[in-house]
Amino acid sequence: MLLKVENLTHIYMPDTTFSKTAIENVSFSIEKGEFIGLIGHSGSGKSTLIQHLNGLLTPTEGKIFYNGEDIWSDKEKIRRIRFEIGLVFQYPEAQLFEETVYKDIAFGPKNMGLSEEEIKQRVYDACDIVGIREEMLEKSPFELSGGQKRRVAIAGVLAMKPSIIILDEPTAGLDPKGRNSILNRIKQLHESWGITVILVSHSMEDIANNASRIIVMDHGKIVMDGGTEQVFSRVDELEKIGLSVPQVTKVFFELKKAGYPVNTNILTTGEGRDEILRVLGKRGDMKC
Amino acid sequence: MLKDITLGQYYPADSVVHKLDSRTKILITLLYMVMIFVVDGFIGFGVLLLFNIFLLFLSKIPAKFIFKGLKPILFFVVFTVILNMFMTDGKVAFRFIFWDVTYEGIFTAVFMALRIIFLVIGTSFLTYTTSPITLTDGIERLLSPFQRIGVPAHELAMMMSIALRFIPTLIEETDKIMKAQKARGADFETGSLIKRGKNLVPILVPLFISAFRRAEDLATAMEARCYNGGENRTRLKELKYTRLDAYAWGFMLLLFALILIIRIIGFDIRGF
Amino acid sequence: MEEIIQAMDLSYQYMNEDEESVLVLDHLNITVPKGQFLSVLGHNGSGKSTFAKHLNAILLPCGGKVYVAGLDTSCEEKTLEVRRNVGMVFQNPDNQIVASVVEEDVAFACENLGVPQAEMRKRVDEALKSVGMYEYRDRAPHMLSGGQKQRVAIAGIIAMRPECIVLDEPTAMLDPMGRQEVLKTIKKLNKDYGLTIVLITHYMEEAALSDRIIVLEKGQVLIDDKPRDVFKNVAVLKQTGLDVPQTTELLFELRRAGIHVPFDKLTVAECVGELEKLLGGTEKCC
Numbered sequence: 001m002l003l004k005v006e007n008l009t010h011i012y013m014p015d016t017t018f019s020k021t022a023i024e025n026v027s028f029s030i031e032k033g034e035f036i037g038l039i040g041h042s043g044s045g046k047s048t049l050i051q052h053l054n055g056l057l058t059p060t061e062g063k064i065f066y067n068g069e070d071i072w073s074d075k076e077k078i079r080r081i082r083f084e085i086g087l088v089f090q091y092p093e094a095q096l097f098e099e100t101v102y103k104d105i106a107f108g109p110k111n112m113g114l115s116e117e118e119i120k121q122r123v124y125d126a127c128d129i130v131g132i133r134e135e136m137l138e139k140s141p142f143e144l145s146g147g148q149k150r151r152v153a154i155a156g157v158l159a160m161k162p163s164i165i166i167l168d169e170p171t172a173g174l175d176p177k178g179r180n181s182i183l184n185r186i187k188q189l190h191e192s193w194g195i196t197v198i199l200v201s202h203s204m205e206d207i208a209n210n211a212s213r214i215i216v217m218d219h220g221k222i223v224m225d226g227g228t229e230q231v232f233s234r235v236d237e238l239e240k241i242g243l244s245v246p247q248v249t250k251v252f253f254e255l256k257k258a259g260y261p262v263n264t265n266i267l268t269t270g271e272g273r274d275e276i277l278r279v280l281g282k283r284g285d286m287k288c
Numbered sequence: 289m290l291k292d293i294t295l296g297q298y299y300p301a302d303s304v305v306h307k308l309d310s311r312t313k314i315l316i317t318l319l320y321m322v323m324i325f326v327v328d329g330f331i332g333f334g335v336l337l338l339f340n341i342f343l344l345f346l347s348k349i350p351a352k353f354i355f356k357g358l359k360p361i362l363f364f365v366v367f368t369v370i371l372n373m374f375m376t377d378g379k380v381a382f383r384f385i386f387w388d389v390t391y392e393g394i395f396t397a398v399f400m401a402l403r404i405i406f407l408v409i410g411t412s413f414l415t416y417t418t419s420p421i422t423l424t425d426g427i428e429r430l431l432s433p434f435q436r437i438g439v440p441a442h443e444l445a446m447m448m449s450i451a452l453r454f455i456p457t458l459i460e461e462t463d464k465i466m467k468a469q470k471a472r473g474a475d476f477e478t479g480s481l482i483k484r485g486k487n488l489v490p491i492l493v494p495l496f497i498s499a500f501r502r503a504e505d506l507a508t509a510m511e512a513r514c515y516n517g518g519e520n521r522t523r524l525k526e527l528k529y530t531r532l533d534a535y536a537w538g539f540m541l542l543l544f545a546l547i548l549i550i551r552i553i554g555f556d557i558r559g560f
Numbered sequence: 561m562e563e564i565i566q567a568m569d570l571s572y573q574y575m576n577e578d579e580e581s582v583l584v585l586d587h588l589n590i591t592v593p594k595g596q597f598l599s600v601l602g603h604n605g606s607g608k609s610t611f612a613k614h615l616n617a618i619l620l621p622c623g624g625k626v627y628v629a630g631l632d633t634s635c636e637e638k639t640l641e642v643r644r645n646v647g648m649v650f651q652n653p654d655n656q657i658v659a660s661v662v663e664e665d666v667a668f669a670c671e672n673l674g675v676p677q678a679e680m681r682k683r684v685d686e687a688l689k690s691v692g693m694y695e696y697r698d699r700a701p702h703m704l705s706g707g708q709k710q711r712v713a714i715a716g717i718i719a720m721r722p723e724c725i726v727l728d729e730p731t732a733m734l735d736p737m738g739r740q741e742v743l744k745t746i747k748k749l750n751k752d753y754g755l756t757i758v759l760i761t762h763y764m765e766e767a768a769l770s771d772r773i774i775v776l777e778k779g780q781v782l783i784d785d786k787p788r789d790v791f792k793n794v795a796v797l798k799q800t801g802l803d804v805p806q807t808t809e810l811l812f813e814l815r816r817a818g819i820h821v822p823f824d825k826l827t828v829a830e831c832v833g834e835l836e837k838l839l840g841g842t843e844k845c846c
Contacts, residue, residue, distance in 0.1 A: 097493035111473030177801030505655035524667035
């Protein structure tokens with residue numbers, strides 16, 4: 001087990017009139033190499049949860065284990081955990097500060113105390129995976145376009161070579177082209193580096209296209225945790241808490257409801273097309 | 289941590305103090321400051337204490353808020369106390385290691401501490417009971433007679449109200465940037481003073497860039513909403529003096545007279 | 561029908577850092593009749609935001625003319641009049657709120673225009689009610705959600721009593737709930753008050769709600785049609801880097817697989833209806 005969260009509770013400003021329980025008694029674990037989608041509407045506790053995973057917030061109660069070790073067992077070592085569990089915040093381009101793209105991406109590895117050689121290697125590797133060309137490395141990050149800035153910021157976290165990467169809405173505010181390109185890079189990253197990914201997103205379509213497991217949060221609690229098909233089959237429950245399923249999945253649920261012999265475990269338009277063709281084909285065979 | 293700062297925040301409530309004209313409140317606060325420095329003994333401070341308790345009661349602000357506002361200046365108060373205690377000449381009260389502590393020192397220290405505390409508490413009533421917009425409105429009106437001699441009253445007031453509006457936004461932003469850099473292994477807690485100063489660069493640069501960006505956006509948005517400087521503007525909430533303001537002034541002048549009398553007659557307790 | 565916006569032969573260019581001139585709008589001709597709900601689509605850099613900024617004289621044309629309610633935007637004395645007629649809502653909800661109290665922010669434009677106090681009070685209350693934020697009038701804007709902040713911004717525009725509202729990617733930074741709130745508000749203002757709406761967006765689902773869609777590409781009009789007909793051009797849209805709703809895409813994929821279905825269907829219900837027709841025989845025969 002790579003990461004394990006046990007009975008995690010977080011209360012903001014405890015013992016005051018403003019005290020607010022953001023997450024309550026949350027437990028789950030993550031295996032190496034998983035691609036997890038974390039969904040829930042704003043205020044459901046998603047961001048509080050992910051900030052616990054790399055020790056940016058301290059639990060009010062409960063424990064987090066990384067490779068079997070309590071991440072808060074030694075306060076001095078919490079920085080090391082942050083190199084292992086990378087967190088990319090929403091609108092991460094807000095964190096860019098260096099004179100050049102290279103230096104900015106090198107900030108994380110430098111904090112790790114690596115050699116110049118190693119840092120260089122890591123910067124190049126990170127750039128390669130997010131699609132930043134070499135000639136951009138000496139530019140100022142502030143000259144880049146929005147989509148490029150976003151990639152540089154993500155590369156800045158990847159350069160630490162974490163074993164888990166958490167991305168909070170990595171495509172927010174981008175146009176469809178930029179959105180798809182970032183998502184494809186993340187998919188590639190998961191496949192070629194074998195890195196464990198936790199993707200926070202409001203787009204059910206993006207989650208369906210990428211994640212193999214979904215964790216659903218509502219009012220600070222985990223209300224569903226399971227395979228993508230399984231979670232998206234609980235359409236009514238999801239809609240009750242203000243979430244949805246991918247449009248195409250919804251279409252097949254409606255068809256099933258109307259009495260047609262279709263499968264409902266459809267997540268992408270490609271699968272949808274094949275399913276319709278399959279049902280039509282069957283009819284053809286029967287030669288009515 | 290950053291969210292603990294309550295100084296300079298507005299606490300909406302329905303009270304007579306809230307209803308006072310902001311000009312009255314600003315001028316009264318100035319008068320109050322004068323009073324703090326006129327007072328030079330325990331009876332005077334006792335009168336001020338009663339006045340503050342009366343205000344607390346009138347303004348319906350939870351006492352907790354007032355005390356929370358004191359937290360950030362605690363260090364400053366302690367510093368003043370220590371400085372005054374050890375640096376004042378006079379009759380020796382006791383010896384602290386190799387420093388003489390004098391009676392005069394103790395009293396000056398206590399008076400200074402009380403002055404700072406009363407100053408903060410009293411002025412925080414102004415910001416707690418006056419919305420930033422009416423506050424800046426009041427300042428603008430009070431300054432407007434000086435416009436003829438080139439004081440940019442409207443511009444100053446607008447700048448202040450925008451600054452107040454963006455404080456919470458920027459605090460939130462600082463928090464977020466700090467976390468993002470921490471996630472990349474930045475360390476703000478250890479190292480020498482110089483190193484710590486240097487470590488702030490990854491926070492300050494993004495913060496400045498975002499602030500400039502916001503300023504630019506805001507300027508466009510204001511222009512798009514027909515902002516055209518201070519001329520011919522009207523107000524949603526026009527300032528208007530009411531009978532309440534007259535009462536407040538009457539009360540404050542009486543209080544001021546009382547404090548002056550205590551001072552001039554000189555029967556206040558300034559030591560043993 | 562009376563035209564509220566007329567862009568005639570509109571061109572705009574600027575100098576980049578390398579001293580090259582970049583043409584953002586290329587002899588654009590767009591007219592918007594009163595009361596229409598128009599969506600302008602395009603990927604980043606297509607010129608859609610630049611176009612929006614011309615509609616209330618934040619930018620002035622390098623070539624051609626823009627008329628708003630009959631006023632020439634490049635005429636400096638008319639700038640205020642233009643901006644009173646065409647209000648603008650921007651992408652970042654935080655960066656367009658001026659005041660620290662909701663109702664005072666809504667009043668900002670009216671204050672600038674010198675609207676008398678009693679009249680202003682009336683307008684502010686009405687505007688807040690029309691976007692469903694009246695209960696929040698005493699709140700501090702930074703305590704609101706993104707969707708609520710955008711509604712406050714919209715109320716601030718409505719209080720000016722404009723003819724037209726231009727919204728420049730108002731939902732790009734919002735969560736799905738906030739997006740719903742804002743869209744519902746826009747749709748309602750268009751329907752109930754007959755306000756002309758120009759919505760700049762890159763979300764297809766949002767554009768589908770409008771009366772007309774213009775797709776911009778390299779500063780020129782690529783498509784200008786009703787939503788239904790725009791979505792027929794799935795291949796073209798994808799090429800310009802835009803998405804189509806999954807329902808449209810599903811039908812489009814079936815069509816490519818040789819099955820004859822119309823794919824100008826936008827909603828889940830319409831798509832289901834179409835597939836039911838297609839699968840109709842399945843049940844009958846079994």
